[in-house]
Amino acid sequence: MKAKRIYSQRLRNENRSNLLIPRLTFSTIALGTIVILSGCYATYTQQDAVANRGASNQEVEAIQVTGTRNKQEAIEAKRMRFAQPMADMSVASLSMPNMEQDINPSYTEKYNHLEENGVVQTLIQPVSTFSIDVDTGSYSNVRRMLNQGYLPPKDAIRVEEFVNYFDYQYKASVDSKHPFAIDTQVATSPWNKNRLLMRVGLQAKSVDTHDHKAGPKNLVFLLDVSGSMNAPNKLPLVKKALTMLTKQLSEDDSVAIVVYAGASGVVLEPTAGNQQIKIERALSQLSAGGSTNGAQGIELAYKLAQQSFNQNGINRVILATDGDFNVGMVDHEQLVSLIEAQREKGIQLTTLGFGQGNYNDHLMEQLANKGDGNYAYIDTLNEARKVLVHQLDATLNAVAKDVKIQVEFNPNLVAEYRLIGYENRALANEDFNNDRVDAGEVGAGHRVTAFYELVMTGGDRYSEPLRYRPAQTDINEGQTEPNTTELAFVKLRYKPIDGNTSLLMSQAIEHKDIGEFTNQSDDFQFATSVVAFAQKLKNSKFVDGLDYPTIIELANQHKGQDDYGYRAEFVSLVRMAETLSSFSVSQNKNENSATKELVRTSH
Incomplete structure (x- = not known):
């Protein structure tokens, strides 16, 4: 114990306490449970520096090693490292840390860095266009990290893959011409009552329908x-x-x-x-x-x-x-x-x-994405069963390809909007009608979900209103007065799986469809908790006032039908993230010294 005190004192004298990795180890003895907190170095190695300098800047090789990209991400690396699992250490075996064993060389995982979608003023740009995404790899990968006891890097979190991990009961297609139906819902936001959440959902036909039999x-x-x-x-x-x-x-x-x-x-x-x-x-x-x-x-x-x-x-x-x-x-x-x-x-x-x-x-x-397929991360046998057994038809049997969504917001009602997630699926507005532009595929029985945050005119805006309003052009023929009944107009374009010419679907979202959040379905409220959790993990500036207990309560109360326990597991993950966050060592007073130390040791 004396040696350990001397060792700890030396660490403090070297001003490196900001790099310690907290370890929680529980040892049960006759008189009760003793919680032991110990620390060890987590250094930035020369291998890390070489790997980071070698990353290409080209789009197809835009791979960044999270935690070494820049000064801000250096702090993120420190936050990630704190909870890496460690062998149990009993009271009898307590000794000085083994430096070789405790240095963590594993954080060279590669994630693509994308800036979070920002707020758009409807008067400037009323149209939002993106490709659908049915991947779920981000969610199960982050689940792996949380279950192992550490918080994920921000770049590992893709909001759309979190929300699309779960099944929702959307209305099915009754039109034999199209393989899916558009399902929309709008309600007040649970983290800001002066804003709205708008959900756009798609439900693809399953293979048991007569026109979508699974082939060999x-x-x-x-x-x-x-x-x-x-x-x-x-x-x-x-x-x-x-x-x-x-x-x-x-x-x-x-x-x-x-x-x-x-x-x-x-x-x-x-x-x-x-x-x-x-x-x-x-x-x-x-x-x-x-x-x-x-x-x-x-x-x-x-x-x-x-x-x-x-x-x-x-x-x-x-x-x-x-x-x-x-x-x-x-x-x-x-x-x-x-x-x-x-x-x-x-x-x-x-x-x-x-x-x-x-x-x-x-x-x-x-x-x-380039192979017109889907991406899943398999961390457990349960996940393998989900992807390759329960959802095999959705995984392998596509019913539509090059699926794109375009939403036009009514500037008479909507002042600002923000697409939550889908940063790497953004399309130029002109790409919507261009059949040569590749987009995502939808499998049999798949459900696709996208959320927008809306600010109504006269509402709690993110940005100052424009002094000079853009000139109104291309007004619909026959329209003499501003349209104040439609909130937005959703268009969906896709190609049949055996065709190369796209088909168009569309649906208006009425102002009267706006409802109170607490009156919405379990599916809507649970999906909102998932969107909130993903943004919280990313430290998004758009959910500053949202805390983990609120997310836990929202998800727990609205699990709804949960045949395989995926939603209950989600609640457990949020609780784990709350616990890990409470032990975070990325305090403001230590950020500057931690950054300087990591940058110094990289040279």
Whole structure:
């Protein structure tokens, strides 16, 4: 104990207490429970600096190592590090920290930095356009971090992937012409009564409807078996997850397996889906080792998919990896071009992320986007069951492609608006009618949700009103008076899965549709709690007055139907985030010294 006091004193003398990682360890003895708080260094290594300087500025390689991008993010790194799990330490075994063991080298995960959507004045820009997104990887990845005891980096949080993780009961399509219906709802905001929340939802038809039967599946599993996958939550989990998927297949389906490490190879030639023993044997024999050369594996996987191409079925490569491409000339532009070319030939790409430490979230999300597929992060067997069993049709069977949403707000009623999330799905307004512009796909039974925050004219504005109003032009023919009945007009454009010409859907949102938040459905109020939580984790300036207890109460009271317990689990995650936030060491008085220390040690 004396040695430990001397060690702690030395840390304080070096003015490095701002870099300590709080550790909470509980040891139960006969007289009660003792809580021990100990600390250790978390230094910024030379490897971190080299990795950060090597990141490309090009769009397809715009990968930033969170925590080392700039001075602000240096503070974020310190906040992330504080709760990394540590081996249990009993009273009897209390000793000086092991410096080699306690230095945390794992925070080299790669996330794309995007500025949060800002507030738009309707008089200046009344139209908002974006591509839909059905990915859920951000939510399950952040869940992994919270369950392991640390707060996520801001760039890991994509609000739309949080809210789209959950199912909602939206109205189904009754029009056989379209594969989904538009569902809208508007209510007062729970975190600002002087503003509104507007939800735009889509509900796709399921495969049991007569016009969207699931076709035969031609699947190629592309599996990373490099050394970086040698961990219980990587390759072993991959094998169990894909075994679950194959049990859903029939004799009409086909499965092939390609692996890659330093070199790539075919483990299983295209095999009928009902040959379970053969498929499972091929999966069970896989082991991890070597470096990663994913580009070679992708080329081989696409060749197999072409060999077994089914004109009337689903043709898809399923990539399972931690995204750590670290050998050879890894040209991401060339990789993306290959995926886009195969997409045009009718072969989609789904990416399944696994593991931590060297995880490349940005690349995984980007490749799925370019491959007309979806991106999920698998952190547990429960998540594998959700994505690859319960939602298999939504994961693999697309019912519409290039789905875009455009909302025009009425400046006579709406002074300002803000799209919450979808930062990396933004489109130029002219892209809405351009069928050459790629957008997101919707799977059978999928639900898509987007939220806007609105400020009404005369309401609690974010910005000062304009002194000079823009000239009103292009007024609708026959309109002699300002329209004060419609709040907004929603347009949706999509292509049928087997067509290249888009179709248009539209729906007006009436001013009379605005309701009190407390009178809204459980689905609306729960989804609002998810949107609030994601913004809170990102430290968004737009929810400054919102606290964790309010989010917990809102979610807990409106879980509604929760067959698989996903909503109850969400409440637990919010509680965990509240606990971790209370132990945050990023105090204002320490930020300057922590930043200087991290910058100094990087040179």
